Amino acid sequence: MQRFDPLIEEAYGHALEILRRCVTPHGFRASGLLPGYPQVWARDSMITGLGAVLSGEAELLAAFRASLDTLGSHQSELGLIPLNVHPETGECSTENAGAVDANLWFILGHYYHTLRTGDLAYLRANWRRLELATLWLRYQDMNDCGLLEVPEAGDWMDLLAVRYNVLYDNVLYGAALKAMDAMAQACRESGDQAFAVSGQPALGATSEDLRLGDHCGADVFERINLLMWIDRCWVPAHFAEHLERLEAMRLEWYMLYHNVGTISSRPFYLPYVAFREFGDYCDTLGNLLAVLTGLADEHRADHIMRYLYQVGMAHPAPSKAIYPPIYPGNPDWREYYRSRNLNLPHQYHNGGIWPFVGGFHVAALVRMGWMTEATNLLGDLAAANRLGVHEEWEFNEWLHGESGHPMGYPFQAWSAGMYIYAYHAVRSGEIPLFDELAK
Numbered sequence: 001m002q003r004f005d006p007l008i009e010e011a012y013g014h015a016l017e018i019l020r021r022c023v024t025p026h027g028f029r030a031s032g033l034l035p036g037y038p039q040v041w042a043r044d045s046m047i048t049g050l051g052a053v054l055s056g057e058a059e060l061l062a063a064f065r066a067s068l069d070t071l072g073s074h075q076s077e078l079g080l081i082p083l084n085v086h087p088e089t090g091e092c093s094t095e096n097a098g099a100v101d102a103n104l105w106f107i108l109g110h111y112y113h114t115l116r117t118g119d120l121a122y123l124r125a126n127w128r129r130l131e132l133a134t135l136w137l138r139y140q141d142m143n144d145c146g147l148l149e150v151p152e153a154g155d156w157m158d159l160l161a162v163r164y165n166v167l168y169d170n171v172l173y174g175a176a177l178k179a180m181d182a183m184a185q186a187c188r189e190s191g192d193q194a195f196a197v198s199g200q201p202a203l204g205a206t207s208e209d210l211r212l213g214d215h216c217g218a219d220v221f222e223r224i225n226l227l228m229w230i231d232r233c234w235v236p237a238h239f240a241e242h243l244e245r246l247e248a249m250r251l252e253w254y255m256l257y258h259n260v261g262t263i264s265s266r267p268f269y270l271p272y273v274a275f276r277e278f279g280d281y282c283d284t285l286g287n288l289l290a291v292l293t294g295l296a297d298e299h300r301a302d303h304i305m306r307y308l309y310q311v312g313m314a315h316p317a318p319s320k321a322i323y324p325p326i327y328p329g330n331p332d333w334r335e336y337y338r339s340r341n342l343n344l345p346h347q348y349h350n351g352g353i354w355p356f357v358g359g360f361h362v363a364a365l366v367r368m369g370w371m372t373e374a375t376n377l378l379g380d381l382a383a384a385n386r387l388g389v390h391e392e393w394e395f396n397e398w399l400h401g402e403s404g405h406p407m408g409y410p411f412q413a414w415s416a417g418m419y420i421y422a423y424h425a426v427r428s429g430e431i432p433l434f435d436e437l438a439k
Contacts, residue, residue, distance in 0.1 A: 002427060004375070011382035012423050014393040018416035019052050019060055026087035027067030028052070031397075032411030039084035039093065040070050042102035043156055046109035047356060048413040050433065051420030053116050061117075068109055071102075072129045079136030081106045100140060100148060101155040103133045104172035111179035112433045120190050123183055134180055137173060145250035146223045148173050150272075156285075157321065159342060160349040161332050164274035165251070167286035170224055175293045175437050178217030182436065221295045227251050228269045229300060267303040269296075271322070279332060282323050284313055285357050291364045292431060294438030305368055308361070316404035317384035318358025318377055325351030325401065346401035348408075353399040355384050359418025363434070366425045374426050385419055395419070 021032035030037035030044040037044070049064035074082045074092055081102040082092040110130055114123050140148045147170050152163040162168070226246055251273075269290055271283035287304045290296040296304060308314065311323050325345035326332045337343035343350045358381045365374035387406050388394030395415040397408025425431050 002375075004427075005379050005382075007386070008379055008382045008423065011385055011393075011419060015051075015385070015395065015416040015419045015423075016055060016057070018393075018395050018411050019048070019055070019063075019413060019420070021411065022048070022413040022416075023059060023063040024087045025066060026070045026085070028063050028413050028417075029087065030084070030413055031409050032413070033409060036397075036409035036411070037084075039086045040067055041084040042071050042081050043099070043105045044084075044414045045071070046105035046112075048417035049109060049112065051359070051417035051422075051424070053112070054424045054432065055420055064109075065113060065122075068106070068113060068126070071106055072126060075129055075132060076136075078139075079103070079132030079134075081133055081136075099155055099158065100137070100150050100169050101172060103137050104169065104176050106130075106133050107176040108172065108179055108433065111183055111436075114183055114186065115433065115436060120187055120192075124187060124192065127187075130180065130183070134176070137176070143250050146219055147227075147251070157283075157349040159337065159339065160322070160326075161334050162272045162279065162283070164272055165227065166272045167224070167228055167269050167283055168271075168289065170220060171286060171289045171293055171295055174217040174220030174224070174295065175289075176217075177220060178437055181216065221293075223249060223251060224269065224290075224295060225300075227273055230264070230266050230270065267307040269300075269304075277331065281326065281332075282307065282311075282313075284308065284319055284321055284323070285354075285360060288357070288360045288364045292360065292367055292434040292438070294434075301364075301368060305364060305370070309373075314358065314361060314377055314380060316402075317353050317387075317399055318355065318381045319361040320351050320353050320401050321349045321357065322351055348398060351401040352407070353384070353401055353404065354397075354415075355381060355395065355399070356412070356414040356418040358384065359415075359422040362422035363425045363431050366429060367431055367434070367438075371426070371429070374422075378422055378426050381419060381422060385415060 018032055022029045027040040028045040028048045030039060030041045045067035049067065052060040052064055070085050070087070071081050074085050083099045083102055084093045107130055110123065110126060113119070137148065140150070142149050147165045149164050150162070150166040150169050152161050153159060155162065155166065155169050226242065268282040268287050271279035271281060271286060291301045291304055313320050313323055327345055337350060342348045345351055362374050362377050362381060365377060384399060385395045386392050387396060387399070388410060389406050394406060394410035395412050396406035396410050397412045397415065399405060400407050
């Protein structure tokens with residue numbers, strides 16, 4: 001068995017302690033500090049669960065499952081999963097309540113639970129919730145182009161002007177559709193050809209139904225590759241064909257046609273494409289998910305991972321949310337970035353360092369087979385999580401992008417959970433959930 005630096009091992013023990021203090025009967029709080037984030041957040045609890053389940057601790061697995069139950073029990077009539085739920089009061093947040101990625105992570109969380117436990121009875125009992133969550137997502141594709149249209153700041157980067165066809169959300173959308181298909185297939189293989197929940201026939205009893213019309217996970221990935229990856233090797237004939245395919249899919253082909261000379265090529269997927277505009281910076285998490293889910297082929301994945309290294313995306317700590325930061329005067333600058341002095345350049349979503357993103361960064365290096373780099377980055381992530389304002393091992397929410405100093409709330413569940421996930425990825429060479437999604 002590989003021997004890690006003592007700091008890496010010490011960080012693992014502290015990460016488990018953080019997760020334990022975030023456990024409630026209703027699931028994982030986002031933070032072990034009540035003045036921080038005391039609620040069960042959809043995205044946070046599911047990402048936390050990626051690592052928590054790998055610990056083998058029954059209490060942490062139970063908290064992950066309780067998070068699924070809490071979120072599902074507060075699902076709206078139309079299928080929306082709440083942004084968060086307060087474990088004591090049951091109150092659902094109304095701030096940024098339409099966060100698209102809550103539904104996406106809810107579906108992926110159920111798939112991960114199924115993969116890790118094999119509990120098909122639990123999956124069947126929750127199937128109707130999963131169908132409604134998927135149907136709600138389909139209605140976010142307002143022009144039937146096969147991709148989600150996301151409102152500004154409508155996902156985890158809720159103080160950044162990502163909008164319309166957003167990379168991060170749509171990578172997860174393709175993955176969620178693949179997960180739904182895989183879960184239905186698992187139930188069929190167990191003998192349930194057409195299972196029902198609460199007397200209602202399962203809409204997804206067949207693979208064809210789960211394609212949701214003309215769109216499945218592979219279709220979503222095809223559209224992302226056509227719209228959001230810009231190659232410089234297009235020759236005129238291929239470019240014309242490319243635009244024709246985009247137009248037929250109702251995607252924003254106009255943007256490419258009028259800007260191809262400006263953007264030429266990029267070694268990463270564009271963060272978003274909107275009405276005759278696009279984001280011209282690298283969204284780290286969106287691109288890492290593209291590598292992990294198999295959206296990015298070997299050529300694209302190599303470009304992405306080398307670019308993240310070249311621009312210092314993991315320096316001074318893993319890993320910055322975006323690069324380069326957005327300054328006043330940039331079309332993506334918003335005056336609301338000044339709110340609470342939070343989203344200035346190199347801070348928060350605007351180039352701040354998020355240790356949970358660092359966990360995905362380590363996992364993507366494992367996906368590439370770059371194990372030396374993955375081990376080194378895991379050590380850097382351990383050092384980042386050791387930092388604190390009041391004490392060591394605060395597993396902070398985020399760090400300043402230039403100084404590396406902690407600036408967010410301490411004792412973050414997803415910072416701890418993704419450290420444990422990254423640790424197991426380097427230790428085993430496996431990437432649970434994403435190994436299955438990339439098939």
